[in-house]
Structures are given as structure tokens and as C-alpha cells.
Amino acid sequence: MRSAVLAAPEKPLDLVERDMPEPGPGEILVRVTACGMCFSEVNQFRGHYPFARFPVVPGHEISGVVAALGQGVDWPEPGTRVGAQFLYASCGHCDYCIRGDEMLCTGPNHATGINHDGGYQEYFVARAGFLTPLPSGLDPVAAAPLMCAGVTAFNGLRQGGAAAGSKVAVLGTGGVGTMAVRFAAAIGARVAVVSRSRRAEGEARALGAELFVATDEQDPAEALTAWGGADLVMNTAPSTATAQAALGGLRPDGTLQILGFDQGELSVPPMPLVLGRKRVMGSPSGAPHDLRDTLAFAATHGILPEVTPVKLDDAPRVLAEMTEGTHRGRSVITFD
Numbered sequence: 199m200r201s202a203v204l205a206a207p208e209k210p211l212d213l214v215e216r217d218m219p220e221p222g223p224g225e226i227l228v229r230v231t232a233c234g235m236c237f238s239e240v241n242q243f244r245g246h247y248p249f250a251r252f253p254v255v256p257g258h259e260i261s262g263v264v265a266a267l268g269q270g271v272d273w274p275e276p277g278t279r280v281g282a283q284f285l286y287a288s289c290g291h292c293d294y295c296i297r298g299d300e301m302l303c304t305g306p307n308h309a310t311g312i313n314h315d316g317g318y319q320e321y322f323v324a325r326a327g328f329l330t331p332l333p334s335g336l337d338p339v340a341a342a343p344l345m346c347a348g349v350t351a352f353n354g355l356r357q358g359g360a361a362a363g364s365k366v367a368v369l370g371t372g373g374v375g376t377m378a379v380r381f382a383a384a385i386g387a388r389v390a391v392v393s394r395s396r397r398a399e400g401e402a403r404a405l406g407a408e409l410f411v412a413t414d415e416q417d418p419a420e421a422l423t424a425w426g427g428a429d430l431v432m433n434t435a436p437s438t439a440t441a442q443a444a445l446g447g448l449r450p451d452g453t454l455q456i457l458g459f460d461q462g463e464l465s466v467p468p469m470p471l472v473l474g475r476k477r478v479m480g481s482p483s484g485a486p487h488d489l490r491d492t493l494a495f496a497a498t499h500g501i502l503p504e505v506t507p508v509k510l511d512d513a514p515r516v517l518a519e520m521t522e523g524t525h526r527g528r529s530v531i532t533f534d
Contacts, residue, residue, distance in 0.1 A: 201319035207245030221268030233317030234259030257317035362386030370435030422447025438462035
């Protein structure tokens with residue numbers, strides 16, 4: 199089978215032929231239909247994950263069809279359309295796993311496409327319990343980014359307490375940011391979008407944003423304060439400084455949520471934090487039950503990312519463009 203392999207940090211993707219894997223005990227073989235190309239692969243390329251292994255097949259926004267079951271596995275049956283996410287597996291016995299928060303597992307990190315081979319290949323081996331059936335009628339190609347960008351945005355809104363009437367400010371207009379805007383609007387929240395320029399303003403307003411703030415024209419904290427303040431500020435941009443600049447735009451009882459970041463530090467002055475009863479939190483994607491809820495919500499509301507299908511042969515070029523910051527849109531590798 200054909201695979202794209204990242205041999206080491208800062209090395210271009212190699213297209214290679216590999217033997218088709220066989221599922222072992224507790225494993226499931228998936229014939230890959232599509233795999234989204236996520237900014238996490240840029241972080242992997244740059245060597246930002248201390249728990250990564252090389253060589254590895256990247257890709258964790260996977261949709262496909264169950265091809266075979268390993269010993270001891272009886273669900274989902276072969277032929278079922280499924281999705282796989284960043285979380286490859288967990289220990290299964292710590293307090294967090296037992297309560298269904300596997301993403302917070304205190305055991306070793308098991309990440310699809312980071313230290314386990316992912317979806318940049320024709321067949322992928324998953325762990326039982328970490329595949330999610332796709333709702334009927336959901337396009338598996340367009341749905342691929344829901345497995346990461348989608349669940350990260352949806353679960354971020356849920357963990358941040360967003361509800362109908364909440365004021366949600368989304369920082370960044372990339373894959374996670376766009377999904378956050380669409381999900382927030384669908385639950386009835388009032389939405390503001392903060393971006394560096396007005397390039398994405400038309401799209402943001404079409405998706406449901408009532409306020410657009412271009413930071414090259416206006417201070418984001420001042421703009422959000424003039425809006426009445428945000429109950430939830432979601433930083434989806436890959437920059438800690440973006441979150442820092444918007445911190446002052448929280449209203450009392452508001453939450454600054456970090457979904458995207460870089461190596462920069464976040465400084466939080468204690469007095470307004472205490473007097474305003476404000477919070478700062480992170481939200482690391484989601485567990486399998488979060489993905490199931492994300493897919494169900496997306497199917498019910500007809501929310502799918504705008505994607506550009508590409509072939510595996512295109513993956514090295516697209517990843518290089520993503521790394522250089524010249525790529526636009528959301529590319530999804532297709533195999534059918």
C-alpha cells in the first residue's frame with residue numbers, strides 16, 4: 199500500500215510502498231477514505247511534540263471503512279464507516295479514562311500520526327474503542343476535518359460553557375476558528391471574530407459573526423469591551439500573543455480558552471482576574487464521546503468544513519506550503 203512517511207523533523211514527506219498491516223488483538227484495520235491535513239502536522243514536522251516518534255505516518259483527521267477486526271474485537275463490524283481522531287488510545291484505568299475523559303489520561307501519550315502511524319496511507323490500524331461511526335449521510339471527505347478541528351471547536355465551546363445568548367469571541371480564522379464560529383452560531387450564541395486583517399471578514403459574517411475585529415486597525419480588547427465583553431474568548435490562532443491581546447475583552451465571569459498557542463508566555467494580571475471572577479483554561483481536543491457528539495451535531499445542523507480534495511502524491515507539496523505559511527484552505531487527502 200502507498201504511504202507518506204515523515205522520517206525525521208524538518209525532512210520532507212517521503213512517498214513509499216509498505217505492506218498492508220494486519221490488525222492484532224484489540225485492533226481494527228481501516229481502509230482510509232480521506233485524511234485531513236491539519237496544522238498539527240506542521241508542529242510534527244518542526245519537532246514540537248516531545249512524545250513523537252520517527253519515522254511515522256502523519257495524519258489524525260481520518261475517515262474510512264472498517265476492513266477487518268483483530269482478535270477480541272466485535273465492534274464496529276466490517277463495512278461500517280468510521281472516523282478516527284488525534285487520541286489513538288489511553289491507559290483505560292486511570293480516573294480520567296474511567297469517567298470518559300480519555301484525552302486527560304495520566305498514562306503515556308498515544309497520538310494518531312504522532313507516535314502511532316496515522317492516515318496518510320491507504321490502510322490504518324486503530325485501537326478498539328477509539329473509532330467513531332459516522333452518522334448516516336455525512337460526506338466522509340468533507341467530514342474528515344471534524345475529527346480534529348471539529349471536535350476541538352465543539353468541545354471547546356462545551357467546556358467553555360457557551361450556550362444560547364452567550365457572547366463568544368473567536369480569535370483566528372483557520373480550521374478550528376471557522377468551525378467554532380459555525381458551531382457557536384448554531385447553538386444560538388452571539389459571535390465576534392478577531393483576525394489580523396479584514397481578508398476573512400465577509401466569510402466570518404456569512405457564517406454568523408455579528409462583529410469582526412481586525413487587529414491591524416483596532417485593539418481587540420478595546421473592541422470586545424465596546425461590544426459589552428465576551429463570555430468566552432477562544433484562541434484558535436497558533437499564537438499565544440493573540441490570546442494575550444484579547445484577555446482584557448472578557449466580561450465578568452468570562453473565560454479565556456487556549457486552543458491554539460506557540461512557545462510564547464501568557465501573563466495574567468491577578469487583580470482583574472479575581473475581581474471579575476474570570477478564568478483561563480485550556481481544552482485539548484476531545485475524547486471519543488466528544489467526537490460522537492460533534493459528528494451528531496454537525497450532521498443535524500448540516501455543518502461541514504469547506505475542503506479541497508488532494509491525492510497522496512500532493513501531500514509533500516501541501517505540507518511544505520502549510521509549513522511556509524503559503525497554503526490556503528483545508529486540504530483533505532482522498533483515497534477513493
